[in-house]
Amino acid sequence: xxxxxxxxxxxxxxxxxxxxxxxxxxxxxxxxxxxxxxxxxxxxxxxxxxxxxxxxxxxxxxxxxxxxxxxxxxxxxxxxxxxxxxxxxxxxxxxxxxxxxxxxxxxxxxxxxxxxxxxxxxxxxxxxxxxxxxxxxxxxxxxxxxxxxxxxxxxxxxxxxxxxxxxxxxxxxxxxxxxxxxxxxxxxxxxxxxxxxxxxxxxxxxxxxxxxxxxxxxxxxxxxxxxxxxxxxxxxxxxxxxxxxxxxxxxxxxxxxxxxxxxxxxxxxxxxxxxxxxxxxxxxxxxxxxxxxxxxxxxxxxxxxxxxxxxxxxxxxxxxxxxxxxxxxxxxxxxxxxxxxxxxxxxxxxxxxxxxxxxxxxxxxxxxxxxxxxxxxxxxxxxxxxxxxxxxxxxxxxxxxxxxxxxxxxxxxxxxxxxxxxxxxxxxxxxxxxxxxxxxxxxxxxx
Numbered sequence: 001x002x003x004x005x006x007x008x009x010x011x012x013x014x015x016x017x018x019x020x021x022x023x024x025x026x027x028x029x030x031x032x033x034x035x036x037x038x039x040x041x042x043x044x045x046x047x048x049x050x051x052x053x054x055x056x057x058x059x060x061x062x063x064x065x066x067x068x069x070x071x072x073x074x075x076x077x078x079x080x081x082x083x084x085x086x087x088x089x090x091x092x093x094x095x096x097x098x099x100x101x102x103x104x105x106x107x108x109x110x111x112x113x114x115x116x117x118x119x120x121x122x123x124x125x126x127x128x129x130x131x132x133x134x135x136x137x138x139x140x141x142x143x144x145x146x147x148x149x150x151x152x153x154x155x156x157x158x159x160x161x162x163x164x165x166x167x168x169x170x171x172x173x174x175x176x177x178x179x180x181x182x183x184x185x186x187x188x189x190x191x192x193x194x195x196x197x198x199x200x201x202x203x204x205x206x207x208x209x210x211x212x213x214x215x216x217x218x219x220x221x222x223x224x225x226x227x228x229x230x231x232x233x234x235x236x237x238x239x240x241x242x243x244x245x246x247x248x249x250x251x252x253x254x255x256x257x258x259x260x261x262x263x264x265x266x267x268x269x270x271x272x273x274x275x276x277x278x279x280x281x282x283x284x285x286x287x288x289x290x291x292x293x294x295x296x297x298x299x300x301x302x303x304x305x306x307x308x309x310x311x312x313x314x315x316x317x318x319x320x321x322x323x324x325x326x327x328x329x330x331x332x333x334x335x336x337x338x339x340x341x342x343x344x345x346x347x348x349x350x351x352x353x354x355x356x357x358x359x360x361x362x363x364x365x366x367x368x369x370x371x372x373x374x375x376x377x378x379x380x381x382x383x384x385x386x387x388x389x390x391x392x393x394x395x396x397x398x399x400x401x402x403x404x405x406x407x408x409x410x411x412x413x414x415x416x417x418x419x420x421x422x423x424x425x426x427x428x429x430x431x432x433x434x435x436x437x438x439x440x441x442x443x444x445x446x447x
Contacts, residue, residue, distance in 0.1 A: 066082075067082045067102075067103075067119045067122040068082070068122070069082060071119070071120075071121035071122060071123075072121040072218060072219055072236075072238075073121075074121070074216055074218060074238070074367055075114060075120075075238060075364040075365050075366060075367050076114070076362075076363060076364025076365060077364075078117075078363040078364055079114065079117055079120045079121055079238065079363060079364040080121060082119055082122075083118065083119070084116070084117075084118045085116065085117050085118070085120070085363040085364075086115070086116035086117075086360060086363060087360055087361035087362070087363055088356075088359070088360055089359045089360055089361060090359065091359050092355075092356045092359035092360050093352055093355045093356055093359075095116060095352060096348045096349070096351075096352055098336075098345075098348070099118070099334075099345050099348060099349065100334045100335040100336040100341070100345065101118065101331045101332055101333060101334045101335070101342070101345055102119060102122065102124065102332055102333045102334075102335065103118060103119040103120065103122045103124060103236065103237040103330075103331075103332040103333070104117065104118045104119075104120075104237055104329070104330060104331045104332065104345070104349060105117040105118075105120045105237040105238055105241050105328075105329065105330050106327060106328075106329050106349050106350075106352065106353040107241055107245075107327065107328045107329075107366055108325070108326070108327060108328075108357070109245060109248070109319055109326040109327060109328045110325075110326050112245075112365045112366040112367075112368075113362035113365055113366075114362055114363050114364040114365055114366065115327075115353055115356055115357065115360050115362060115363070116352075116353075116356070116360065116363060117237070117238070117363055117364070118237075119237070120236065120237050120238040120364070121219055121236050121237075121238050122236055122237070122332075123219045123221075123234040123235070123236055124234060124235070124236065124237075124312065124315075124332050124333060125229060125233060125234060125235075125309065125311045125312035126220075126227055126233070126234070126235035126240060126307060126312060126315055126332075127227050127229075127307025127308055127309040127312035127313075127314075127315045128163070128186045128226065128227040128305065128306065128307030128308070128309075128315075129227065129235070129240050129243075129305050129306065129307040129315045129316065129317055129330075130220075130222070130224075130225075130226070130227035130233075130235060130240075130243075130307070131182055131183075131186065131191065131225075131226060131227055131305055131307070132240065132243040132244050132247050132304060132305045132317065133208050133211065133212060133217075133220070133222070133235075133243045134182070134191060134194075134204070134208060134225045134226070134227075135179070135182060135183070135247055135253055135256070136211065136243055136246050136247040136250070136253065137204075137207050137208045137211045138194055138195075138198055138204065138207070139179070139247075139250055139252055139253055140250070141198060142175045142194075142197060143175065144174065144175050144176040144179070144252065145174055145175070145176065146174065146175045147172050147173070147174055147175075148172065148173060148174075148175070148178075148193065148197055149170065149171070149172045150167055150168065150169050150170065150171055150172070150173065150193055151169065151170070151196075152169050153196065154169075154192060154193045154196040155167065155169065155189055155192055155193070156192075157192065157201060158188050158189060158192055158226075158228075159188070159224070159226075159228040159229070162188035162189070162226070162228060163185060163186045163187060163188055163285075164185070164187050164188060164189040164190075165180075165181030165182075165184070165185040165187030165189060165190050165264060165282060166185075166187075166189070166264070166266075166280075167181065167187070167189040167190060167193060168267050171265065171267065171268060171277075173193070173265060175194070175197075177264060177265055178190045178193055178194050179194075179252070179256050180256060180259065180262050180264060180282065181264065181282070182194070182256070183256040183257050183259065183284070183305070184256075184259060184261070184262060184282045184283065184284045184285070185282050185283075185285060186285055186305075186306070186307070188226040188228060191225055191226040192225075192226070195225050201224075201225060204225045205222050205223065205224070205225055208222045208225060209221075209222045212239070212243075213370075214369050214370055214371075215239075215242050215243070215246055215369050215370075216242070216367045216368075216369065216370060217235070217238075217239035217242045217243065218239075219234065219235055219236035219238060219239045220234065220235040220236070220239045221233060221234050221235075227307055227309070227312075228309065229309045229310060229311040229312065236332075237330040237331070237332050238330075238366075240315070240317050240330045240332075241317060241328050241330045241366060242366060242367070243317075244303075244304045244305070244317045244319060244328055244330070245328060245366055246369070247304070248303070248304070248319060254302070254303070257286075257302075257303030257304045257305060258289070258302050258303050259284060260283065260284050260289060260290050261281055261282065261283045261284065261290075262281070262282055263279040263280070263281060263282075264279060264280055264281070264282045265277060265279055266278040266279050266280050285306055286301075286303070286304075286305070286306050286316075286318070287306070287340050287343045288301045288316075288318055288320075288343050288346060288347060289301050289303065292340055292343075294339055294340055295340045295343055295344065295347075298318070298320055298343075298346075298347050298350065299320075299322070300320040300321040300322050301318060301319075301320045302319050302320060302321065303318065303319055304317045304318060304319050304328075305317055306342070306343075308342075312332075312333065313332075313333035313334070314331075314333065314334060314341065314342035315330075315331070315332045315333065315342065316330070316331050316342045316343060316346055317329070317330040317331075318330075318346050318350070320350050322354045323354070325354060325357050327350055327353045327354065327357075328366075329346050329349045329350050329353065331345050331346045331349065
């Protein structure tokens, strides 16, 4: 079936619109050291089941240096083959030769077409990119203004050397605060507090695994909700891309993963009979969003999530827009051991994808969740004005949401030079299981 027909078949009408205003700023975050964002030793890959131990003492599995000869074929037969899969057409650029990741995928976020992939279904440790599944699973459960007072048991069981946002016992935080800690600082402490609110880590792991099955992310086995190295905990570039695509259906998910910096509540102090509670700034560890000493923010970047552990190496899923085309790229464990290599390889694959769009035959597709309605309907691709068909709340710019929610006014800046990205999202997804990502993703240039 021609790619154009396959795309039309999978697209759906927008039942309500959520407007994501991405402000133009050029921001470079200081190079802060985080347990989840710093370089780690490069591991090898697929678990074979023989226990061993990581440098932090966490039992894991002996890893194989090569992908299995037969992998899952969900999304297409080519995706189950080892090595690089790409069907170049006339005028299409070749895949960059200096991509060293053990597994990666480049997909059209709107149509679901997989433009190219390398060991897409190789089951590898995911690190904190698994937090995308955590967020997609738990975000709908708690209103963002819900308050929770942290007790010692909420923070029990975190792995040694975990990345944290700095949550304190006996302090009260809103759900909004906690999600900022999850997305910006990859805080395992914030994950554990939210898990405690969800009846505990065990229940949360069950919920995540059930949601993964619903999304047909069958390469994924969840052991720890924060992505910390654990025996038999694996995912794949394909599954991580499914998690990102599903999460981006949610307005709050888009807001949090696109926030560059925000204020986070500090510790309550008493001085001279007066009780005060300050705050401190936190910054996103996604270097394509915030920048670093050796990398600038990627033009059009809009999230999603990074990760780094001893066993997983560096992992990253990013979404970016250029000229009306929106791409999702997932990169797992580059073999090249250079600072920020996972982001550099992601940027190269994004550049390739934007140059190759409409010049390649897809090697597969991102499947819809089980039970989703994927039939096209009349008017599904008709132009929609910003806010058309949306209620007032869903059409409110995210910049206003951040102001209302206490985050920095620059928190949603995405370094989209000279313009903004507008995402019109199928708001009925949670109720009607609408799929896929927005039918209309258009870049509007300021005059």
